Amino acid sequence: MTNYRIHSVRNWMLALLLVPVSPVLGAEVCDTSWYSGEGTQYGGVAGSDGGNCGIYVDSADYHHCAMNQIQYDSSAACGACVRILGPRGEITLKVVDRCPECKYGDIDMATHAFTDIAELSDGRIPIRWQYVPCDMPTGSDIKVVFAAGSSPYYFKAQFRNFRYALAKVEYRRTDGSYSVLHREMYNYYVENGGIDEDKTKTGPYTFRLTAKSGEQVVIENVPYEPSVEIGTGVQFAATTCPDCAGVAGGKARMDNCGVCSGGSTGVEVNSACVADCKGYWRGTAYLDSCGLCVGGTTGGTPCNEVYNGVQSLPSSSAVLLYIEVYDMWGRYLGRVADEAGLLSAGRFGQRMLLLLVHTDQGVVARKFFCSSFLFLSSLAKKGTERRQR
Secondary structure, three states: OOOOOOOOOOOOOOOOOOOOEOOOEOOOOOOOOOEEEEEEEEOOOOOEOOOOOOOOEOOOOOOEEEEEHHHHOOOOOOOOEEEEEEOOEEEEEEEEEEEOOOOOOOEEEEHHHHHHHOOHHHOOEEEEEEEEOOOOOOOOOOEEEEOOOOEOOEEEEEEEOOOOOEEEEEEEOOOOOEEEOEEOOOOOEEEOOOOOOOOOOOOOEEEEEEEOOOOEEEEEEEOOOEOOEEEOOOOOOOOOOEOOOOOEOOOOEEOOOOOEEOOOOOOOOOOOOOEOOOOOEOOOOEEOOOOOEEOOOOOOOOOOOEOOHHHHOOOOOOOEEEEEEEEOOOOEEEEEOOHHHHHOHHHHOOOEEEEEEEEOOEEEEEEEEOOOOHHHHHHHHHHHHHHOO
């Protein structure tokens, strides 16, 4: 029995169009490849179709990225979804743009996507990624958009909203054979001479789409309606490829520890490694004696100038005058007279303080970790005696 669907128009009244749904054809090809490179960030194209793929991105949607020049492959990557593992976690993004300067394996992410898996200050981060099926809500179908100006002598159209990237698009001729449509760098399929064998009319058309997964769908009798999204009632089937544990259609995945976890494995995700103080899986940053996260990718060096009472003075004969207290961003918080004043430094509400220690022999700068109060109690009395000389 033939099924029919209502075509969707982006911004105005729905038009009732009859499009038969074709069964899925072709054998599934399972791609388990992983790629490595560098992740970077740019402003993205949210709220526009300004990416090289010409795919509209909602204004609040930052889950998109630009593929490196080589793997963009003349727009073949457009509309594909990629799962990216970064230092602080993972994210799934849709390819809507091209990064001409990026090397093979690199991905340029929308800024908010980048900050989900790394800190913005990192600039460039190591990533591993793989192609994954795009998450499709129930009933979500492939869309066709015919460019304005198409005619029996010039064909231009784009296909959107598919579960897997497109490997090939063909149109059916009147004799029943199929011919491949040429795909441009900007993700439109163009034939300069048109594809209508009857030059007295434009459309309707029948297309055969082949996904990178190997599946094929046939979309029949699509009428020509320029500049609107036409629903097709057709979508590529959900994957039945084996997961990393070998279970067909399973949910196990390689995690940030490089371990196959989740799904049927019985292994908790990310349980085989730990995150460092920066939140980076398998990172090497650590908390120093000042309570600061240093080493690893932080760019920070261990604190070795912690204030420790009279031992922090310029010399054994120096007399402490007063101490100026600042927060870790250099904002002035107040002044204390001596070490006893620092014993109640918790009133500043800070985890770590920066100190300017004023003495009769000059000023020295020191760091002070606010949980290190106890060792000062034995020094406070000595400081008082020194000032009374």
